[in-house]
Amino acid sequence: MQFILESQAKAEIRMEKWEARMDRVDARMDRVDARMDRAKARVDGMEKRLDKRMDAITRLLHQGMRMLVKLETRVTELAENQKELAASQKELAEAQKQTEKTLKAFIASMRNGRNGR
Secondary structure, three states: OHHHHHHHHHHHHHHHHHHHHHHHHHHHHHHHHHHHHHHHHHHHHHHHHHHHHHHHHHHHHHHHHHHHHHHHHHHHHHHHHHHHHHHHHHHHHHHHHHHHHHHHHHHHHHHHOOOOO
Protein backbone atom coordinates (compact mmCIF):
# COMPACT_ATOMS: atom_id res chain seq x y z
CA MET A 1 0.00 0.00 0.00
CA GLN A 2 2.88 2.28 0.80
CA PHE A 3 4.16 1.79 -2.73
CA ILE A 4 0.83 2.78 -4.25
CA LEU A 5 0.67 5.93 -2.09
CA GLU A 6 4.19 6.87 -3.05
CA SER A 7 3.40 6.29 -6.75
CA GLN A 8 0.30 8.42 -6.46
CA ALA A 9 2.29 11.18 -4.72
CA LYS A 10 4.93 11.06 -7.45
CA ALA A 11 2.23 11.13 -10.12
CA GLU A 12 0.62 14.15 -8.45
CA ILE A 13 3.99 15.93 -8.31
CA ARG A 14 4.51 15.17 -12.00
CA MET A 15 1.03 16.43 -12.78
CA GLU A 16 1.71 19.64 -10.85
CA LYS A 17 4.97 20.12 -12.80
CA TRP A 18 3.13 19.56 -16.08
CA GLU A 19 0.45 22.00 -15.04
CA ALA A 20 3.13 24.57 -14.16
CA ARG A 21 4.74 24.00 -17.55
CA MET A 22 1.40 24.35 -19.26
CA ASP A 23 0.80 27.62 -17.39
CA ARG A 24 4.19 28.91 -18.59
CA VAL A 25 3.39 27.78 -22.14
CA ASP A 26 0.00 29.52 -21.94
CA ALA A 27 1.69 32.70 -20.68
CA ARG A 28 4.19 32.52 -23.58
CA MET A 29 1.38 31.96 -26.04
CA ASP A 30 -0.45 35.00 -24.63
CA ARG A 31 2.70 37.11 -25.12
CA VAL A 32 3.10 35.77 -28.66
CA ASP A 33 -0.54 36.55 -29.39
CA ALA A 34 -0.07 40.07 -28.05
CA ARG A 35 3.03 40.52 -30.25
CA MET A 36 1.13 39.20 -33.24
CA ASP A 37 -1.72 41.62 -32.58
CA ARG A 38 0.73 44.53 -32.37
CA ALA A 39 2.45 43.39 -35.57
CA LYS A 40 -0.92 43.05 -37.31
CA ALA A 41 -1.86 46.55 -36.19
CA ARG A 42 1.42 47.88 -37.60
CA VAL A 43 0.87 46.05 -40.87
CA ASP A 44 -2.70 47.35 -41.06
CA GLY A 45 -1.43 50.88 -40.46
CA MET A 46 1.23 50.47 -43.12
CA GLU A 47 -1.35 49.10 -45.56
CA LYS A 48 -3.62 52.09 -44.92
CA ARG A 49 -0.74 54.51 -45.50
CA LEU A 50 0.25 52.62 -48.63
CA ASP A 51 -3.34 52.71 -49.89
CA LYS A 52 -3.49 56.47 -49.28
CA ARG A 53 -0.23 56.97 -51.14
CA MET A 54 -1.41 54.81 -54.03
CA ASP A 55 -4.64 56.81 -54.20
CA ALA A 56 -2.64 60.05 -54.22
CA ILE A 57 -0.39 58.74 -57.00
CA THR A 58 -3.45 57.67 -58.97
CA ARG A 59 -4.99 61.13 -58.60
CA LEU A 60 -1.69 62.71 -59.71
CA LEU A 61 -1.57 60.47 -62.76
CA HIS A 62 -5.15 61.34 -63.70
CA GLN A 63 -4.43 65.06 -63.29
CA GLY A 64 -1.27 64.71 -65.37
CA MET A 65 -3.18 62.93 -68.11
CA ARG A 66 -5.79 65.72 -68.15
CA MET A 67 -3.00 68.27 -68.41
CA LEU A 68 -1.41 66.35 -71.29
CA VAL A 69 -4.72 66.26 -73.16
CA LYS A 70 -5.16 70.03 -72.70
CA LEU A 71 -1.58 70.63 -73.78
CA GLU A 72 -1.99 68.44 -76.84
CA THR A 73 -5.16 70.32 -77.77
CA ARG A 74 -3.37 73.65 -77.43
CA VAL A 75 -0.42 72.45 -79.50
CA THR A 76 -2.84 71.33 -82.23
CA GLU A 77 -4.56 74.73 -82.15
CA LEU A 78 -1.19 76.48 -82.31
CA ALA A 79 -0.17 74.38 -85.31
CA GLU A 80 -3.41 75.28 -87.11
CA ASN A 81 -2.98 78.96 -86.28
CA GLN A 82 0.61 78.84 -87.51
CA LYS A 83 -0.54 77.37 -90.83
CA GLU A 84 -3.13 80.14 -91.17
CA LEU A 85 -0.50 82.75 -90.33
CA ALA A 86 1.88 81.32 -92.94
CA ALA A 87 -0.88 81.48 -95.57
CA SER A 88 -1.66 85.08 -94.59
CA GLN A 89 2.01 85.97 -94.83
CA LYS A 90 2.19 84.50 -98.33
CA GLU A 91 -0.86 86.55 -99.36
CA LEU A 92 0.67 89.66 -97.84
CA ALA A 93 3.97 89.05 -99.63
CA GLU A 94 2.13 88.68 -102.95
CA ALA A 95 0.17 91.87 -102.29
CA GLN A 96 3.38 93.69 -101.37
CA LYS A 97 5.02 92.55 -104.61
CA GLN A 98 2.04 93.78 -106.58
CA THR A 99 2.11 97.11 -104.74
CA GLU A 100 5.84 97.46 -105.36
CA LYS A 101 5.37 96.72 -109.06
CA THR A 102 2.60 99.29 -109.31
CA LEU A 103 4.63 101.86 -107.37
CA LYS A 104 7.65 101.37 -109.66
CA ALA A 105 5.43 101.83 -112.69
CA PHE A 106 3.99 105.02 -111.19
CA ILE A 107 7.44 106.41 -110.36
CA ALA A 108 8.65 105.58 -113.87
CA SER A 109 5.70 107.38 -115.38
CA MET A 110 6.38 110.43 -113.21
CA ARG A 111 10.00 110.55 -114.41
CA ASN A 112 8.96 110.70 -118.01
CA GLY A 113 6.79 113.70 -117.19
CA ARG A 114 4.30 113.17 -119.91
CA ASN A 115 1.36 113.86 -117.63
CA GLY A 116 -0.89 111.66 -119.63
CA ARG A 117 0.22 112.89 -123.11
